[in-house]
Amino acid sequence: MTEFLLLGFSTFPERQILLFIAVLAIYLVTVVGNLLIILVTLVDPTLHTPMYFFLSNLSALEVGYTSVTVPKMLVSLISGDKRISFTSCAVQMFFFLCFGITESSFLATMAYDRYVAICKPLCYPMIMNKKVCVLLAATSWTIGIPAQIVQTSLVFTLPFCSSKKINHFFCDSAPLLLLACADTSMNETLTYIVVTFFGMVPFALILLSYIRIIATIIKMTSAESKRKIFSTCSSHLIVVALFYGSGIILYLQPRSSEFPDSGKLLSLFYTVFPAMLNPFIYSLRNREIQTALRRHMWYKMVPC
Numbered sequence: 001m002t003e004f005l006l007l008g009f010s011t012f013p014e015r016q017i018l019l020f021i022a023v024l025a026i027y028l029v030t031v032v033g034n035l036l037i038i039l040v041t042l043v044d045p046t047l048h049t050p051m052y053f054f055l056s057n058l059s060a061l062e063v064g065y066t067s068v069t070v071p072k073m074l075v076s077l078i079s080g081d082k083r084i085s086f087t088s089c090a091v092q093m094f095f096f097l098c099f100g101i102t103e104s105s106f107l108a109t110m111a112y113d114r115y116v117a118i119c120k121p122l123c124y125p126m127i128m129n130k131k132v133c134v135l136l137a138a139t140s141w142t143i144g145i146p147a148q149i150v151q152t153s154l155v156f157t158l159p160f161c162s163s164k165k166i167n168h169f170f171c172d173s174a175p176l177l178l179l180a181c182a183d184t185s186m187n188e189t190l191t192y193i194v195v196t197f198f199g200m201v202p203f204a205l206i207l208l209s210y211i212r213i214i215a216t217i218i219k220m221t222s223a224e225s226k227r228k229i230f231s232t233c234s235s236h237l238i239v240v241a242l243f244y245g246s247g248i249i250l251y252l253q254p255r256s257s258e259f260p261d262s263g264k265l266l267s268l269f270y271t272v273f274p275a276m277l278n279p280f281i282y283s284l285r286n287r288e289i290q291t292a293l294r295r296h297m298w299y300k301m302v303p304c
Contacts, residue, residue, distance in 0.1 A: 004089050005082045008073060008169035009264065020077040026272050027070045033279030034059035037289070044292040050128040051117070051232075052289075054110045055282060057137050061106060062275035065099040068092055069170040069271055076169070086156070089171040094152040096170065100247070101144030101198040107240050108202035108209075109136045114233055115209040119216045147194050154190065158182050168264055170271075203244055210237070235282050242277065246270040 009019055037059040041052045069092065076082050084092070117124050155173055158180040168175040173191055177184045213233065220226055246269055283289050 003083050003085050003164065004171070005165045006072070006076060006084055006169055006171070007165055007167050008076055008082065010082070016077050020074060023070060023077070023268075023272065024074055026276050027066060027074070030066050030272065030276040030279075031063055033276065034062045036293075037279050037282065040289065040292050044295070047288065047292055050113050050133045051110070053133055054106060054113060054137065057140070058103070058106050058110070059279065061099060061102055062278055064095070065103065066272055066275045068095045068099065073169045084171065089166075089176075090152055090156045093155070093171040093173065093176070094148050096172065097151065097194075098144045098148045101147070101194075102140050103243060104199050104202040105140035105143050106137075107236070107243060108205045109140055110236055111206040111209040111240075112136075114236065115212055118213050118229055118233075144198060147198065151187075151190055151194060154187055158184065158187070168267065170267075172267065199244075199247065203240075206240055231287070235286060238281050239274065239278055242274040246274065 009016070038056045041047045041056040072084065072092070113128060116127050120127065151173070155176055158177075159182050160179045161181040163179055166175050166179065173187070177187055180187075210233070213229070217226055217229055220229075246266065249266060283293065
């Protein structure tokens with residue numbers, strides 16, 4: 001087999017143009033919003049801190065995450081060409097799953113950063129120094145690569161049946177396994193191991209960090225300090241809820257003989273909406289980013 005057909009949302013032929021316009025708008029907002037976050041954290045010296053260093057990495061990740069799947073989906077919607085080569089399908093699946101692991105790792109890293117800043121403020125500069133931040137970021141970007149090399153290889157070395165129609169809008173493991181003509185129990189077991197280790201373990205670390213943060217907040221007497229900490233942490237918690245909430249529903253649902261349209265809609269939500277909302281969540285709830293954006297927009301509008 002040299003290629004597959006991504007069926008996408010072909011069950012709604014009359015809504016292809018409308019879906020194209022909606023997804024294109026979401027994608028453009030996602031790319032522009034996240035690039036704006038990256039730019040402002042690079043050019044504004046007040047944002048050269050570990051928290052914003054990790055936030056800029058998260059924004060770069062979101063651009064990559066959506067770009068793995070959305071452009072191909074847009075081309076399919078507007079042109080009707082649903083073909084994807086065997087190699088391109090494998091590459092798409094590899095990077096999509098890798099970026100998912102990277103995002104869960106970054107969310108855990110950002111929770112740890114907030115834990116150190118709030119619970120160990122005097123030690124914060126020493127613990128979260130530049131070397132440690134770069135190491136944590138590099139680990140987050142690369143931690144999922146070995147697992148996904150194995151997982152992707154196991155999927156694409158399976159013998160596939162005569163049907164080459166993937167009932168999805170991108171190459172993901174679940175719909176691909178439905179096309180296999182061999183026992184896929186090993187693949188399914190590996191999927192649950194990967195989801196548990198790279199998804200649930202970071203989630204547990206996030207919970208542990210916030211349990212310690214809440215315990216520290218309770219001991220505080222200053223209402224202003226509590227308000228500032230809540231403002232800082234609430235953005236991160238909303239992003240965590242969006243990412244893990246949709247991910248748990250999508251990947252821990254029982255497998256069926258078909259990949260229903262509800263699964264594709266969940267995948268679409270999981271793929272595009274958190275990435276689009278992240279810049280708004282962080283900019284609307286973060287006074288430092290708001291101030292930096294206003295300052296640099298004002299400099300652009302009023303030249304010296």
